[in-house]
Amino acid sequence: MDFTSYIQLLLSGLLLGGIYAMVAVGLALCFGILGLLNLAHGAFLVLAGFVFQAVQGFWPTRTLVSFILVPLFFAGLGWLTFRCFLQSSLKRSSQDFLVPALLITLGLAFIIEEGTLTLWDRSMAGLVSQFATIKWGHIYLSGNRLVVLILMLAISVVLQIWLTRTDSGRRLRALSQEPTGATLVGISLTQETGIAFAMATALAAMAGLFYVTLFTVSPHLGLPLTLKALFIVVISGSGSLTRPLAGGLALGTLETMLAVPFGAHWANFLSIGLLLAFLCWRPQGLFVSKRKVRIA
Secondary structure, three states: OOHHHHHHHHHHHHHHHHHHHHHHHHHHHHHHHHOOOOOOHHHHHHHHHHHHHHHHHHOOOOHHHHHHHHHHHHHHHHHHHHHHHHHHHHHHOOOOOHHHHHHHHHHHHHHHHHHHHHHHOOOOEOOOOOOOOEEEOOEEEOHHHHHHHHHHHHHHHHHHHHHHHOHHHHHHHHHHHOHHHHHHOOOOHHHHHHHHHHHHHHHHHHHHHHHHHHOOEOHHHHHHHHHHHHHHHHHHOOOOOOHHHHHHHHHHHHHHHHHHHHOHHHHHHHHHHHHHHHHHHOOOOOOOOOOOOOOO
């Protein structure tokens, strides 16, 4: 492999990693900060892709408007989901909330999957690329993937600023560090968790909008995407919304490099196997010190 081919593979891996990071950042907001693992995260992403495809069919000239309205709609849907299915379990026992949340969101994932299959009759979502491929000498860059990577950088920075510099973000951090003390000073656990869940659902929807322009999406893709996003969050370390960006870039680069000698299917299998081995060696995550784990 010559140097130009190596650079092409490296850039392709980084751009693919931007997609993975966008999928993971919403999950990191709930799981990495609050410990709420939403197994329906990928199902919301897939549903958003199908909804975006349907909106584009009826309103093809308003792509930018759709990119705003669809995440806002899913933010409201995430808030209703939390209020209807998760809030009562959180109120009963905030300490033992993980297992009920796992079971409830797993059931929601299957319900959304079957609903998507019913509404779209097992069709596959996919849209034509909106941005032209960029040529730089002998190197080609996907315009869509480059936009996703840039947007992912901006979203990660904005979310981290919100988490560390705003009152709402500080309340969320206080709940993650000391939930009992936070509630004693007047911070509402259910309200802040509901806001985080709504934001995470909106981020999943935004990831779905870009994912459907790059890949073919089927209703069965939700849970595998959730598991891959969970791997990224775990290897990146909890407590930050910028670390999943680095974890996604690492996974995308690893898969792209492995795809050359082993093929795409084996690359996916081997990359997950390497991540599992890595977690056995360093369970606290790649970017977290063993001595002290704190919110960045």
